[in-house]
Structure formats: structure tokens, C-alpha cells
Amino acid sequence: MDAAEIGTADALLKRNLPLMKSEAIDLSKADIKTGLIGRGRLIRGGRPRAFNVHVLPSDQGEIGFALDATPLEEIEKELDRHIKAHVSTLDKLSTAIAIFGPDQRLRFNNQAYAQLWQLDEGFLAAQPAEGEILDKLRTARLLPEQANYREWRAKQLQTYSKLEPREDYWYLPDGRSLRVISEQHPFGGVTHLYENLTKEYQLESAYNELYEVQRETLDNLAEAVALTAPDGRLRLYNPAFKRFWSIDQAFLDKKPHVSEFAQLPGLSVESRAAWQDIKFSVTGLEANRKEHDGRIGQDDRILHYRAVPLPDGNALLTFTDVSDAVRAERALNDRAEALEAADRLKNSILSNVSYEVRTPLNSIIGFSEALALGMMGELSAGQSEYINFIRRSSEDLKSIIDAIIDLSAIDAGQMELKLASVDIGGLLESTAGKFLALLEKRQLHLTIEMAADVTTIIADRDRLEQILGNLLSNAAGFSAPHSKIRMGARKQGNNLQIWVADSGRGIDPEYQNKVFDRFQSKPLPGSHRGPGLGLALVKSFTELHGGKVSLLSKLDQGTTVVCTLPINGPQKPSRPLAANAA
Secondary structure (H helix, E strand, O other), rough: OOOOOOHHHHHHHHOOOOOOOOHHOOOOOOHHHHHHHOEEEEEEOEEEEEEEEEEEEEOOOEEEEEEHHHHHHHHHHHHHHHHHHHHHHHHHHHEEEEEEOOEEEEEEEEEHHHHHHOOOOHHHHHHOOHHHHHEEEEEEEOOOOOOOOHHHHHHHHHHHHHOOOOEEEEEEEEEEEEEEEEEEEEOOOOOEEEEEHHHHHHHHHHHHHHHHHHHHHHHHOOEEEEOOOOOOEEEOOOOOHHHHHHHOOHHHHHEEEHHHHOOEEEEEEEEHHHHHHHHHHHHHHHHOOEEEEHHHHHHHEEEEEEEEOOOOOOOOEEEEHHHHHHHHHHHHHHHHHHHHHHHHHHHHHHHHHHHHOOOHHHHHHHHHHHOOHHHHHHHOOOHHHHHHHHHHHHHHHHHHHHHHHHHHHOOOOOOOOOOOOEHEEEEEEEHHHOOHHHHOOOOOOOEEEEEEOOOEEEOOOHHHHHHHHHHHHHHHHOOOOEEEEEEEEEEEEOEEEEEEEEEEOOOOOHHHHOOOOOOOOOOOOOOOOOOOOOHHHHHHHHOOOOEEEEEEEEOEEEEEEEEEOOOOOOOOOOOOOOOOOO
């Protein structure tokens, strides 16, 4: 009556209402005899309800009754939703999952399972037996290689008869590594989980390899290396650390605190103080953990140490034996001091050369000139020849001494240029005039070639005259009689080039890079012999003006020396580097 929404039984009978539409239950007479249940829906108060209908035969026809099944249907629907959600979740997992029923046939698998074994969806949908799947995977060489496959296969299928879970590791021929967990399903059958550990193993292998490389690197370092934990205890060390401090292995095995190293026997005062500093550096508050380094003396050695706090709270300690470097440094300092003392002594000697050597030399030159003029009486031919030889030798000696003093002054940075505007034409003519007697004596011809745009230069006239004089003297000394010498000047951008060229024998190629070195002289038989300072002075004076010197020489074709000088004078006068300065 409640389902039909009719108040009394009489009214319901008069209405003769069916519980369901006849077409809703299609039962044969055989079904009715067995009491088969049909299902139907009844809407009451606008709310659908589910019920089970029972139809039984009777003498007067058929008796039917309905049982309300709405709660059961709701529970079934909820269960169906849970199952679908569970399947969806399993499909999204990267771990391959397969569930086999008690009959060893596949009941469920997720997408990861199909992808792991590269199996067809159609093949899996047919619910193959687990043994069939194993055979298919073996044919495709996707299972671990086995000496006795039948025995291994039977062992895998024993999971259905064992209650405890089984964990195994499969190493596949294609290089993959799997962890396989098998356990019985609560509703019968077996659940298999396949976890791909290939990347984890690769990472672990790479990590282990890196660790071994770093371990071997540390063990073979000459430097002592140690690592302390955030609590200040020793965590890691290399053999050099043990050797540096002569520490017993038993002491290291107990992972001592950094403060204990300051109490080691045989430490110097410096070493104990250094370990105290290291302790405060590596165990202090984070704000006070700063890099600390220094040097200590220990057992006739000099050690450089460094404590470096690391971001993870650890601290790195390094100790390097710098004894050899310190000794070399000290030796270099001693040598530098000795060189400075020698340089001061040299300058002191040279400062006295002007008076102690030049004064008596000037006297010799003066007396020889007086004798040559006959002021002490007439001289014989032989006496005149000796007097002239003494005078020339004295002049040569004076030139050598002047050159040495000039080079020494340049090396000491004591030579200052007297810069002024110099007329190039007048400079060339006056220098040539001073060498006319020498050139005539040696039967040489000198020509001056000066470009029309050459006028003046900012320079030290006396030093330019020394440059040209040395070049002319050198050219005359190595020129054959009746040959020509050319001297000239030309502009090159903002520079002026002055040059002297001869047509003599030339210079050997292997000797050309040495001609500007001091005391380098290579005379030819019967030719000019000098101390080898002329070209060295030319180079030094040119560089003092901020210029450079170059040479062009070919055998049997002569030699040309070119000095390139800035027309506006040196920008920053500096001390040139002498070729063989101390």
C-alpha cells in the first residue's frame, strides 16, 4: 500500500494495480515455478526506488511480492565508483601492476604493465594465464637469462600456494633492473608489482664511481686533507693527513674532536695555536664560521693551512708543505738584497770613476798633447809616433769609460734627458763635421740624405749626437777604403727616423740579434776593433727617448741601422731594460 500510495487494502484490490509493468518482467512459466526474482523500479513521492520482485505459482494463479533493494543498489553503485577510481589511480602509477585470479589468469593490469613488457592490449584483454605471459616474454628475450627456464618458471608460479610475500630482483637482457614483489590477493590469486630501478641503479653506480674517484684523488694528493662534521669531529681524512701529523690509526678511528689535535704530543707552539684557531673557525656559530688560513712551523717544515667552512655545516681542512717554496723565497730575497747591495756598490764605484779615473786620464792626454806640440823640446820621429799612439789610446779609453758610465747611469735610472727642440739638419751636419778627419784618413765618402719635410724634433741634442756618432764610428770601422757611407733622416707618421748605412761586409745572420748587446764585438781581420758598447749605447739612448732601433744587414751588401724616435719627444721617460743588466 505504501508503494502504491493507496490507503487501504480493499482500495488497492479494487484498483488491481500491478507491482510492475508486465513488460518489465519477462518470465517464462518455468522461471515462475523456480521462484525466479525479477527487478523493477517504483517511483514514490518523486523519488526512484529499487526493489526485487518474487513471483511464485499458486492454485489461484501467481503470487508476487517485492522487497525494497534501494540501499543495496546504492552500495553497489558506490562500490563500482570505488573500483573505477582505484583502476584509474593504478593506471596512473609508474609501477607496473598485474593481478591474477585463483585460476592464474590475468584479471587486471595497469598501463605501466603493458608498457613495461610491450604487450598488446588485445592479448591482455583475453585474460591470458601467467605461465602463458612468461613464455611470451621469454620468447621476446625480456626475462632474465636462466640456465633452467622450466625450473625458474615453476618457482615463479609457486606464489599461488604460498602465503608470505616474495621479493626478487630481475636483471633483464636489455639492461633494465626490476624489483618484483609478489603476494597473494585478498580475494584469491596473486598480485605482482614491477618497480623499474634502472635509473636508481645507474645513479647509484655513477655516485659510487664518483665517490671512488674522489677517494682515490684525495688519497693520492700530496696535500693533507681532512673533513670535520658540524659537531667538530673528524669525518674524513687522506693518508697525507696522517703522515703530516704522525697520528696513530687508533686515534683517528675514534673520530676525534678537532680540539683534541691541539693536545697531540710533539706539536710546536705555532701548531698548537693554529689548531686552536681552526677549532674556533669550524665549531663556532654559523655567523662566526669564516675561512681561516696561515703558516706554521712543524718538524723543520713550513706548513700552510686553511680551514674552510662548507655550506652543509662541515669544514674542510687542508695542510700544504711549502718548505721548499719558503726556502726558495728566502733565497730569492737574499739574492735580491745581495744584488741591491752590489748595485749600490757599483753605483758608488761609478760615481768615483769620473774623478778617480778620468782625472789622471785627462792628465795623460794633456801631457801627451804638450809633448806632441814640442813644448818640452823637439821629438824624434819615433818619439812622435809613440806620443801619438799614447794620445789615441787615451782617447779610446776615455770613450770607453764615458760609455760605461752612461750605461750604468741609464741602468740606475739616474740619467735625465735635457729635452729641447733640435734642428735635424744642423745635427746631421755638425756630427758629420766631427768625423771628417776620420773619414778622410780611411778614404771614405759620406753623404747626407734628408727629406724635405724633416725639420725639428723634441729630444736631447747631446744624446742624439752620441747616437749618430756611434753609428758613424761603427760604419767607418767596418767599411773598406773608398766605399760610401750614407746618413739621413725621414719622417714616418708622428715619428722621425735617423739612419746610417754602410756598404761593408755586413753581419752574419746568426749574430744580428746580438749586436745591440753589451760587449759584443766581432771584428774582421784588419778591421775596426771596439769594446762592443757603441750599438748598446745607441739602443739605450733611443729607448730612453721612447723610440726603438732596428737593423737591416746582408752579407757583402752592407748594414743599415735605423733609430725611430717620436717627434714630440718621449711621453713618459722610463728606464730602458739593459740587455745584460744585473
